[in-house]
Amino acid sequence: TTEIYTLSLHDALPIWRASRLAPHLVAGDGPTPIPRANPSLCAVSDSVLNKHLPVMSCFGINCIPTPDAYEKELVTKMKKTALEGGDIMEAHGKELIHAMTNGEFILNALHLHDVFAANKEYAQHLNRTTAEQLTKRPTVLPMGSLLEELRTSPVDLHHAVLESDGTFTRVINDLEFRNWGRTVQNQPAVTFFPHSKVAVCNIVKWSLENGYTTVRASGYRHTWSNLYSQTGQVLVAMLPLKVTNKLPAPIPELDPDNDLMGIEIVGEIQEPGGVTKGLCKIGAATTNQMFREWANSKAGQYTVPINVIMSEISWGGSNAPICHGAGLRHQTLSDLVHEIELVNARGELQVINDTEVIKAAAGCFGLLGIVVSLTLKVDKMTYAVCYGQKIPMELMIPPLNQEDVPDEVRMLEYTTPLMVEQGKASFEVRAKNAFYAEWFWFVGQKEGWQNCWDTDASAEASSKPYPSALEEKWQFASQFLAQVMNDFFAHFPALGDLLQAKIISSMAMHEMTDLEYTEKPIVCPLIDALHFRRGIQNMRVYDMEWQIPIPENESGGPDWDICRRAWWDAINVSCTDPKKGAIRIAVEMRMVGDSNVVMAPFFGNKHGTCSIEVLTTENVKKEDWLPFCQSVLDKWAEYKDRNGQYLNIRPHWAKEWQGLKVRGVPVKDYLKEAYADRIPEFKALLAEGARQGGLSPEELSLFKSPLMSEILGDY
Numbered sequence: 001t002t003e004i005y006t007l008s009l010h011d012a013l014p015i016w017r018a019s020r021l022a023p024h025l026v027a028g029d030g031p032t033p034i035p036r037a038n039p040s041l042c043a044v045s046d047s048v049l050n051k052h053l054p055v056m057s058c059f060g061i062n063c064i065p066t067p068d069a070y071e072k073e074l075v076t077k078m079k080k081t082a083l084e085g086g087d088i089m090e091a092h093g094k095e096l097i098h099a100m101t102n103g104e105f106i107l108n109a110l111h112l113h114d115v116f117a118a119n120k121e122y123a124q125h126l127n128r129t130t131a132e133q134l135t136k137r138p139t140v141l142p143m144g145s146l147l148e149e150l151r152t153s154p155v156d157l158h159h160a161v162l163e164s165d166g167t168f169t170r171v172i173n174d175l176e177f178r179n180w181g182r183t184v185q186n187q188p189a190v191t192f193f194p195h196s197k198v199a200v201c202n203i204v205k206w207s208l209e210n211g212y213t214t215v216r217a218s219g220y221r222h223t224w225s226n227l228y229s230q231t232g233q234v235l236v237a238m239l240p241l242k243v244t245n246k247l248p249a250p251i252p253e254l255d256p257d258n259d260l261m262g263i264e265i266v267g268e269i270q271e272p273g274g275v276t277k278g279l280c281k282i283g284a285a286t287t288n289q290m291f292r293e294w295a296n297s298k299a300g301q302y303t304v305p306i307n308v309i310m311s312e313i314s315w316g317g318s319n320a321p322i323c324h325g326a327g328l329r330h331q332t333l334s335d336l337v338h339e340i341e342l343v344n345a346r347g348e349l350q351v352i353n354d355t356e357v358i359k360a361a362a363g364c365f366g367l368l369g370i371v372v373s374l375t376l377k378v379d380k381m382t383y384a385v386c387y388g389q390k391i392p393m394e395l396m397i398p399p400l401n402q403e404d405v406p407d408e409v410r411m412l413e414y415t416t417p418l419m420v421e422q423g424k425a426s427f428e429v430r431a432k433n434a435f436y437a438e439w440f441w442f443v444g445q446k447e448g449w450q451n452c453w454d455t456d457a458s459a460e461a462s463s464k465p466y467p468s469a470l471e472e473k474w475q476f477a478s479q480f481l482a483q484v485m486n487d488f489f490a491h492f493p494a495l496g497d498l499l500q501a502k503i504i505s506s507m508a509m510h511e512m513t514d515l516e517y518t519e520k521p522i523v524c525p526l527i528d529a530l531h532f533r534r535g536i537q538n539m540r541v542y543d544m545e546w547q548i549p550i551p552e553n554e555s556g557g558p559d560w561d562i563c564r565r566a567w568w569d570a571i572n573v574s575c576t577d578p579k580k581g582a583i584r585i586a587v588e589m590r591m592v593g594d595s596n597v598v599m600a601p602f603f604g605n606k607h608g609t610c611s612i613e614v615l616t617t618e619n620v621k622k623e624d625w626l627p628f629c630q631s632v633l634d635k636w637a638e639y640k641d642r643n644g645q646y647l648n649i650r651p652h653w654a655k656e657w658q659g660l661k662v663r664g665v666p667v668k669d670y671l672k673e674a675y676a677d678r679i680p681e682f683k684a685l686l687a688e689g690a691r692q693g694g695l696s697p698e699e700l701s702l703f704k705s706p707l708m709s710e711i712l713g714d715y
Contacts, residue, residue, distance in 0.1 A: 079118040089506040100477040109134035125495040164196035179221040188235040195258040205347035219314030223654040238285040249537040260285040263294045277377040284316030295527040302378040303527045312537035321654035322363030322600040325592040328608045334597045336376045337362035342369035345699040360685035363597040383459040384529035386522040388513035395423035396448040399568040406575040411446035438590040442505035449512045466524035476535035483539045490619035497581035544629045545613030545652035547601040551641040558607035569635035582628035585615040598682045601650035683715035
């Protein structure tokens with residue numbers, strides 16, 4: 001263990017010398033282990049490493065496997081289940097994740113090989129030599145080895161770009177960039193790692209002085225579409241590589257010395273109707289996990305009403321693409337933005353709070369500048385009362401015709417008209433009235449999971465953190481396990497086609513709650529209910545999501561049949577996919593209100609939006625995944641309102657839509673038409689935002705995204 005710690009420290013020396021932790025370093029020329037006989041050196045190295053490096057820690061506990069009789073016993077039981085053709089996760093998932101959570105056992109590629117090889121049908125797709133080679137590699141590969149990145153592109157100090165404290169900004173030249181979903185790859189000439197607003201200002205000024213034409217930022221890198229910087233240009237990385245590129249992912253702490261992070265209540269505002277909201281200033285590099293911890297602390301006690309499920313995401317990144325929300329009564333995350341602070345194209349701090357310009361600036365894809373903070377309208381903490389429920393698929397969201405239920409999904413022998421009407425009424429009540437409304441189908445399961453809940457401000461006395469500390473570790477472990485399988489099945493794709501969806505969906509449904517109204521509900525702070533799954537960062541996925549306007553019915557209300565149709569069309573395409581393995585995780589649907597943000601795909605949706613997505617594992621071949629996505633999109637694109645007009649469906653800007661077609665039209669051309677009435681206003685407001693900062697609109701070209709320029713044109 002000492003040698004592992006010391007090697008990590010040695011290989012990270014370039015970063016440490018560039019950091020404010022440099023005084024803690026011990027001078028040396030090579031990877032000689034620090035002697036354990038020297039207590040003072042050991043204390044320094046251990047305390048610093050434990051705080052600042054993800055040293056052999058997978059999910060907050062020691063993950064070094066303990067090879068003993070227990071390991072053999074568990075693998076033997078799994079082999080027996082595989083031999084009998086059983087579901088290994090249904091039979092042993094709980095015990096396996098428990099063992100991983102306690103650090104007793106980590107499933108590796110050789111274990112998986114031996115388990116599946118017990119079944120003759122599976123064995124024909126396996127190769128033990130390959131499994132042995134995989135076992136010699138790290139259990140989960142980072143997106144390119146972090147140490148390899150440091151060895152080939154050492155972190156340096158940029159002597160022309162200063163931080164606010166007068167130190168030099170950390171930088172890596174010619175570092176390959178890959179996003180989390182592995183859909184974007186390029187090589188910026190310079191990648192900066194600032195920890196102050198002053199440094200971001202200086203980065204922009206230096207880029208201008210040295211002839212660079214593009215400066216873009218990245219956070220956790222969860223955007224699948226290409227909204228990043230470009231090869232040969234400048235990238236501003238708001239989070240360090242150990243956070244964005246390492247799996248299992250370490251959980252960064254809020255750094256009080258980094259003013260790109262931070263959370264502070266700076267005032268109040270009266271909303272229409274007399275509702276008082278807090279104004280909360282949040283640094284763009286602040287993560288959802290940091291905000292969740294703050295919100296639940298005595299210093300916080302405020303919350304946002306909506307957010308993405310992931311806690312491993314930065315606020316700057318989640319806000320920019322204008323697509324996050326859940327619950328028909330809510331608009332998007334970007335609609336909460338009261339003020340934005342950014343570094344403009346002259347390297348100056350600029351605040352935008354003009355009530356018209358903010359309609360564009362609150363969700364502008366980074367086209368106005370490098371956002372360094374957001375001020376949001378937030379609510380006093382309230383409490384969620386949650387009854388997550390597993391419901392037969394035929395009844396959770398009843399199809400327009402029961403004949404549309406595929407045999408492999410059908411659970412009930414009989415579905416009477418009364419049962420269907422009750423299911424339909426239950427769905428519509430939740431879709432319309434739930435504070436948070438979301439449904440999941442995990443591939444191949446005969447039950448869906450309904451995650452619809454409301455709030456009760458008087459429930460504080462019954463409230464408990466959710467998930468609990470132990471449950472959180474379980475969730476981290478299960479996501480980690482799923483990524484181990486991603487890596488395994490990437491090398492045995494034929495077996496992955498047969499088994500991965502079944503394993504993933506069985507594991508997912510096993511962990512979801514199933515509570516009747518006669519049982520005690522989960523009562524927790526609202527912010528915990530929003531982030532009910534932790535460790536999602538540890539399993540990479542592909543994800544296509546579209547926003548479908550809910551049309552008006554004959555009575556002037558929302559036509560919920562469109563949502564039911566979209567849901568079952570996605571499921572039927574999944575079940576009839578000729579590849580039988582393109583989708584391996586889930587179909588997810590939630591309801592969202594409209595939006596006042598100009599380029600939001602929810603804008604103008606009077607009766608709300610059906611936000612629906614399909615997800616799969618990142619080891620699925622692109623040549624299988626993209627045709628599957630196209631087949632699903634072909635169904636959704638044919639929907640019309642009662643006047644015969646096509647619905648103005650639009651993609652989640654941050655997810656996978658590039659390369660697809662809408663009714664035969666390339667998606668980028670389609671989006672020019674879908675946003676034809678929004679683009680002129682958006683460009684005019686961007687230009688006004690530039691002028692308010694003393695710039696010409698032409699100067700905004702420094703922050704342009706080539707992808708968005710194809711859609712927006714010049715401005």
